[in-house]
Amino acid sequence: MLDADFFRRWMTATAASVDREADRLTALDSPIGDADHGSNLQRGFRAVRAELEKEAPDTPGGVLTLAGRHLISTVGGASGPLYGTLLRRTGKALGDDAEVSEEQFTQALRAGVDGVMKLGGASVGDKTMIDALVPAVEALGDGFAAARAAAEEGAEATTPLQARKGRASYLGERSKGHQDPGATSSALLIAALVAAAEGAEG
Amino acid sequence: MGDGKLVGIVLVSHSAAVAESVAELAKGLAGGGVTVPVAPAGGRPDGGLGTSAELVAAAAASVDRGAGVAVLTDLGSAVLTVKALLAEGDELPKDTRLVDAPFVEGTVAAVVTAATGADLDAVTEAATEAYSYRKA
16 A cells, blocks of 8 residues: 655655756757756755645645645746646545555556647657656556656657657657657656665655 | 726736737737736746736736736746635636737737627637737
8 A cells, every 4th residue: 555655755756856867857858948947846846846745645645735836836847747747646546544555556547648649739749758758657557667767768769759839849850859848757656666665765 | 898898918927028028019019999908917026037926916906897807928937926816716806707819919919809899708718819820
């Protein structure tokens, strides 16, 4: 079973990972985006970490809903409402239970990913975070490590794709040959599940 | 129509200067008479380019006169932030609506229409209709 502290560790491990990888995310965002993905996510997850230090909700759903709300209000770029919706929808789907099963979490994360797809209008293959998140949810039944591998594979597989959403889509054919920054940060988020399960704070 | 309350207009752009200028332009073109509550919510609180959910929520609260609030946006995170806030349910005034319209032309249409005392549906329709004005 997964308790609120597991989800708090998931968020702090994500914040640490985004801190470590911020320059790489921004570098990926330079040729096809506006070169702010790393710094935007860093600002957002630092705010989430600070908020969870002040006030740690006692349910898994509470932790993710709080994190999602702070991402929407602090990121400043499209990744704010997208990641914010992902975590908030997932949190809402987890309800008020003090502990949730991995199966419940898988169902909830699927609802979160559906929320992101609805908000941004992206499908698999559009060269977005969805290309890492959808395979991750599908693999989650086989454990966090399987989900991490699926997300990383999904992110790498965005390289040859042509972007169909967001600023990168204006580049048309020229968006090919670059790994999508949003899919890359989504893989970091999923990888942080493994760290959280191992008890790491980040 | 009828009770004298005006629809409020919020302008969300990645740039504070763009949001403020479009607000000025629309108010200028609307002419004298009734003053429509229009609030810009551009950029991030630190002055950088981007979208701030807090600025959007504050702007919406500041123009809410009880007749609804029409929100016009430029692109990308401006659109997604407003949609995410509307889905949240409690951060924007009741009857706040994201209007699907071109930012500059739609805002002028919305402000001019709101000045007549039109309701939120009419303001929305006027702004969206601005898409049909071809320039070439």
